[in-house]
Amino acid sequence: MKVTIIGSGYVGLVTGACLAEQGNNIFCLDLDPKKIDILNSGGVPIYEPGLKEMIERNRAAGRLQFSTDIAASVEHGDIQFIAVGTPPDEDGSADLQYVVAAARNIGRYATTPKVIVDKSTVPVGTADKVSAAIKEELEKRGQPEDLCSVVSNPEFLKEGAAVEDFMRPDRIVIGTESTPAGLRAKEQMRKLYAPFNRHHERTYYMDVKSAELTKYAANAMLATRISFMNELANLADLVGADIEAVRQGIGSDSRIGYGFLYSGTGYGGSCFPKDVSALSKTAKEHGRDLKILDAVEAVNELQKYILVEKIEKRFGKDLSNMKFALWGLAFKPNTDDMREAPSRVIIQELVKRGASVVAHDPVAMPEAQHCLDLDFKGNPEGLKKVSMVESPMAALDGCDALVIVTEWKAFRSPDFDQVMQKLKRPIVFDGRNLYEPSAMQELGVEYYGIGRHN
Template structure:
């Protein structure tokens, strides 16, 4: 099959490279000439484990190419995937569909012969209807089926998620569209990946509902963590105890500083707005957003509490800035409100992240960045773990204590064992577990 992928962001580039690896011929299109030139040089604009090799292999095999020219790519394609950004619209939280609708109009002008146009971007319910209307308005003769095929990729594990998915959702009631998308995903039949066909609007809602539910699980365990601290329980054991119930499951029950990233905050806000537009109130999802926002700000106060209640003039070392490990994505990262809160309290902040510091500088330009975690903690009054990079799990605790001015560690990801920290003489606090008293 010949595929045009419109957009070379996270979803478009990963999806395009994986489709090419299935044996399809994929042309990735982007208006950003600099990004396309970089891809031609073999430079990957995002950090995703294994993506550089996957792209290089398929470019070499001539199954994957990059261009700024949309028309030729669309004219030759059996399927055109729209994988452009749908950020939160400034001011009201609705998904901004400017790029989706712009792509639809350009695609319409370039269509030749029967083509399936697929929204891969996360879009509100009814977007496919408008895409279809725009295409037929711009090109009344177009022989086109518009389908929805939402992505369910986790940053840091996107390639595996694409090749070994829990499910593939295809939203179209048109048999020709179902056949084309079935052929595109046929290589995954060996992995017995469930291919779920639904109506287009149902597929659009599945994506939002899934992300809102996972965000709810995270927020629920974070509130249980607060209760655990008050009553002397261990939230990690609580999470394991409830997660062993197969009706609940163990995933997304890790207490921490709150969820962030490119999907959960944006999509939960958009789902609330979709519901409001249809006179439905999603009280649970609204509460999830409020609790999550408050939690991020509360984490800075947690740092201050273990540091004697006053951070003015003190130096705080922050380990981890990206919203999760194995990505350089800083979108809605918990580190941003945490660091901002520390600065507001008068602290000096130094930070380290294995891959995210270039992106972090755009969000947090006023702090000091260190290339090594030990340099980051040297002379600091407290160390805060914000992102659970594996590198931080194996730091030498004796050296950490020697480098710190005060042996104070606030572990917002529970990567250390309290008994180990106590044995090394740290004043240690984590999430959902009783804090160790200062010596």
């Protein structure tokens, strides 16, 4: 099938590459010429395991192309995926300007029937806005207003495992209209996703607004579990309980399960913070407060400071002339995504208290440097106190303590003899509970986890 992907960011690239892998002819559009130049020269502007190799394979096979040509992109695809960014607006709502602009471009150039797929994460009612924008442009050119049908097909990709998630989905959600055009669109989507349903049916068909809400509901539920466990972990610290034992005790209940019950320094990234805020904002627009989600957001923001509080409790509020090694910058492993990453808050707070930070991340250091340049804009002296090194061990030299923020596999089993030799004092603040407190005690490490008897 001939498919156009509008937006060559995280969702667009993964969607385009994976659909090309199934033999479809994919045209990826982006209005950023630098991004298209990178892709056409064999590079990939984001880090995602397996994605670069898949793009190279399908470009070589002629199934995947990248361009800034809007007219050519509309002409190419019978199915047009809108996968552009929906950044949070100042009031927390999703900014739909890029989604609507993409819709208008389709309306300006479409001359044959098109299925328009909202792949971007968008609030309930966006399909109506997309449809209205397309119809307005079609009417200007005297084209029939039912030339295009809008479908909601939210993505459920985990950063760091997005290719695997797309190729082996646990569910595919498709929202369509009950009109004749909507039924035709449903059939087109059924054909497109047929290879992913070969062994058993994974697709859930529903109305458009239910599909739009499903995406936000899923992310809000996962974010809620994280904040819930972080609240319990903080209580465990106060009462002397072990949150890991608690996690196993409640996770073994089949009604609860183990997923997303790990305590830490809070969630970040491009999805949970933005989607929880946008869902709460949507509710407020309809005269309803989602009190649980407001609490989820509040808990998560406070949790980003939890390691700093532990450091302050151990060393005092004045951290002048102290140096901390920091392992992990990305908001989660297997990605270079620094959006809403807890490391950014932790670094700023340590520097604010007079400390310097030496950081290492296996992938995210270039993106982290860009973000820290923004975070410390107007504070060049503060930025000078942050440096990055190419190995975890190099970060430890002469530091007063190690702070772990991201649970990269490379950090799970370090040479603790070497760690203790390099640190001034064998002190570890573990924001992801990678290590067992009893094992650290046997090694002579002064250990501070999240909800682990501190």
